[in-house]
Amino acid sequence: MKKNLLIIGAGGVAQVAAYKAAMHNDVLGDIHIASRTLSKCEGIVAGILEKKALKRPGILAAHQLDAMDVEATKALIRRTKSQIVINAGSAFLNMSVLRACMDVGAAYIDTAIHEDPSRICETPPWYGNYEWTHRDECERKGVTAILGAGFDPGVVNAYAALAAQRLFDRIDSIDIIDVNAGSHGRYFATNFDPEINFREFTGTVWSWQDSQWTSNSMFEVSRTDDLPVVGTHKTYLTGHDEIHSLSANLGVPDVRFWMGFGEHYINVFTVLKNLGLLSEQPVTTAEGLEVVPLKVVKAVLPDPVSLAPDYVGKTFIGDLIRGVRDGVETEVLIYNISDHEEAFAETDSQAISYTAGVPATAAAMLIATGQWECHRMANVEELPPLPFLDLLGRMGLPTRVRDARGDWAFEELDLPEPELVAVRTGKVS
Numbered sequence: 001m002k003k004n005l006l007i008i009g010a011g012g013v014a015q016v017a018a019y020k021a022a023m024h025n026d027v028l029g030d031i032h033i034a035s036r037t038l039s040k041c042e043g044i045v046a047g048i049l050e051k052k053a054l055k056r057p058g059i060l061a062a063h064q065l066d067a068m069d070v071e072a073t074k075a076l077i078r079r080t081k082s083q084i085v086i087n088a089g090s091a092f093l094n095m096s097v098l099r100a101c102m103d104v105g106a107a108y109i110d111t112a113i114h115e116d117p118s119r120i121c122e123t124p125p126w127y128g129n130y131e132w133t134h135r136d137e138c139e140r141k142g143v144t145a146i147l148g149a150g151f152d153p154g155v156v157n158a159y160a161a162l163a164a165q166r167l168f169d170r171i172d173s174i175d176i177i178d179v180n181a182g183s184h185g186r187y188f189a190t191n192f193d194p195e196i197n198f199r200e201f202t203g204t205v206w207s208w209q210d211s212q213w214t215s216n217s218m219f220e221v222s223r224t225d226d227l228p229v230v231g232t233h234k235t236y237l238t239g240h241d242e243i244h245s246l247s248a249n250l251g252v253p254d255v256r257f258w259m260g261f262g263e264h265y266i267n268v269f270t271v272l273k274n275l276g277l278l279s280e281q282p283v284t285t286a287e288g289l290e291v292v293p294l295k296v297v298k299a300v301l302p303d304p305v306s307l308a309p310d311y312v313g314k315t316f317i318g319d320l321i322r323g324v325r326d327g328v329e330t331e332v333l334i335y336n337i338s339d340h341e342e343a344f345a346e347t348d349s350q351a352i353s354y355t356a357g358v359p360a361t362a363a364a365m366l367i368a369t370g371q372w373e374c375h376r377m378a379n380v381e382e383l384p385p386l387p388f389l390d391l392l393g394r395m396g397l398p399t400r401v402r403d404a405r406g407d408w409a410f411e412e413l414d415l416p417e418p419e420l421v422a423v424r425t426g427k428v429s
Contacts, residue, residue, distance in 0.1 A: 002107060002368045003029035006082035008067050008097055009089030010040035012192060012305050012349045013111060013150065016357025017088050018044050019347040020395060022053045022060060027365050030059035032080045035089060038064040047348050067093045073100035082106060084364045088357065091115040091196055095130055102134065102143050107367045111150030111356050113241040115199065117280065124206050124213045125244045131377065138377040145377040149363040150356035151317055151336070152178055152257070153242035155397065157380035158388050159319040159334040164250055165385070166415045167332055171252045171323040175223075176242065179260035180352060181230035182313030182340045186302055188268045191352040194298040198278050201269065206239040208247035208255040219266060223258060228402060229337045230316045235260045245379035272297060304353070311340035311350040333402040346396065355397065362391045386415075 005028045007017050014033065021031045033041040041062035048060060061080075067073050067089055077085060077100060087097040087110040094114035101108035114130040116122070122129060131147055138145050148154050156176050164171055180191065190197040205216040221237035240257035247255050261269075272278050277293045284290050318335025336355070343354035363380075366372035371387045380388070389399050389410055399410035 001370065002083040002373065004032070004080060004082045005029065005084045005086065005364055006032045006034060006077060006080055006106075007086045007088055008034050008065065008073075008093065009087070010035035010037060010044060011088070012308070012353030013356045013360070014086075014088035015044050015047075015305065016343075016347045016349045016353050017086055017360045019048055019051075019053055019349075020358055020361040021364065022048045023055055024361065024365055025058045025060075026055050027368050028084070028361075029368075030061075030080065030082070032059075032061050032063060032076075032082060034063040034065035034067070034076060036064065036066055038062060051348075067100075068096050070096050070100050070103070073097060074104050077101070077104050077106050084367055085109065086360050086364055087111075088360060090193060092117050098131065098134065098145060101145065102137060102141060105141065105143060107144040107146075107364075107373070109146045109149050109360055109363050109367070111148065111154065111360050112196070113148065113153070113244070115196070125248065126241065127244050127248075127379070135377045139375070142375040143377075144367055144372070144374050146363050146367070146372065146374075146383070147377065147379050148241055148245065149360050149380055151359055151397075152176060152240065153245070154356070154359045154363075154380050155336065155389075155392065155399075156317065156319050157242050157246060158383075158385040159399070160246055160250060160252075160321070161381040161383075161385040162389065163319065163321045163323075163332060163334065164381075168321065168323040168325050168330065169327075171250065171321060173254035173322045174246060174250075174252055174256070175320040176240070176255075176257045177225060177227070177235055177260075177316070177318055177320060178258065179227060179230055179233045179235060179316045180313075181233065181260075182311055182315060182351065184307040184350070185310045186307065188265070189302045189307055190304060191307070191350065192304050192356075194301050194304075195294055198269075198272075198294060198297070199280070200239065202273060202278050204239070205237055206243070207237060207257070208243050209253075211253045219261070225320070227316050227318075228333075228335060228400070228407060230314055233260045233316075246381060249379060249381050305349070308340075308344050308348060308350040308353070311344065314339050315351045315355060317355060331403070335400055335402070336397055337400070338397065358395050358397050359388075359392060362388060362395055365391065 084107045091112045235258035238259045338351040340351040343351040
């Protein structure tokens with residue numbers, strides 16, 4: 001059984017992961033939080049202690065770390081005797097933290113795909129460009145590396161695996177729908193790191209259609225759905241992490257990601273983009289200062305963590321899956337509803353951070369208990385979905401399933417036995 005957890009990052013997702021880890025330190029052991037800004041880590045520790053969130057007395061410590069420094073990261077892992085590392089920092093850190101974990105033998109978890117700061121919306125497959133190039137090394141060294149263990153990617157991948165293994169004989173399409181029906185009361189803000197947020201939407205939108213990569217422009221393709229709890233929402237076809245692994249691992253001909261945007265967000269985004277303020281390329285001011293426009297925009301926007309106290313409303317994230325079961329065309333919606341105010345009351349964070357941070361800690365717990373200790377690199381859909389979804393329900397992210405019969409809590413489902421054809425890798429739960 002693995003013990004002791006190091007969380008890298010001090011933003012909203014890392015904060016939620018830390019709170020939840022503290023609530024389960026009987027399983028995870030010592031909890032360490034590290035980032036470049038020590039005061040942010042110390043603030044998370046103080047918040048956890050103020051809420052008396054530690055399940056039992058134990059070590060909860062803050063550390064300063066530049067996680068781009070592989071040797072420094074390795075040294076901290078060894079010093080804290082951490083056997084599991086959650087990389088909840090910037091997606092720019094993935095390859096550095098993964099390298100440190102592979103070198104010292106610690107299990108690795110992240111919540112988003114790696115990004116190269118100099119490139120935006122690279123040609124697919126993104127995992128194939130970076131993380132997957134280390135699959136052989138992970139397996140050779142027996143290192144567990146779980147990729148994309150947030151909500152999307154992460155939980156939505158588990159939803160897809162559940163559908164492939166238990167609910168369908170053949171899946172024809174997976175449409176992942178993400179809607180934030182909440183409000184933070186600010187004129188304009190992003191719900192997580194503005195630099196990462198904007199980079200997702202400034203280039204080509206890649207989706208998997210008719211078993212091939214298809215390109216579109218942002219806000220070019222939309223759909224409208226009547227969704228449980230949050231109602232009718234318009235969403236836009238968007239490139240996203242999980243498309244790249246699901247298209248490779250599940251053999252489904254159509255995998256698409258749809259995200260909800262309000263007209264105000266689209267208008268502000270369009271102005272910023274057209275003015276060149278979302279560019280990652282440096283420009284020189286009249287005073288001779290070299291600045292990156294995107295970093296300037298990030299600096300003047302609200303810190304996403306600061307949005308949490310005023311956030312109201314709910315989020316919807318789910319998989320709309322179509323295919324065939326027992327010779328009948330079938331449609332199933334597997335989803336979660338989260339509440340911003342409830343997330344803040346528990347973890348001092350809004351629901352978008354909550355939905356990404358809770359799964360990362362759940363993944364760490366499954367590694368600690370051996371259920372996801374796979375000794376190789378894996379995306380979430382390659383791992384048993386049932387223990388993950390069951391644990392998430394107990395940790396505050398319940399799953400519901402809507403089909404032709406009605407709308408069901410995950411615990412109410414009468415699931416058939418798993419089929420033996422779940423994923424191309426041949427691994428089934």
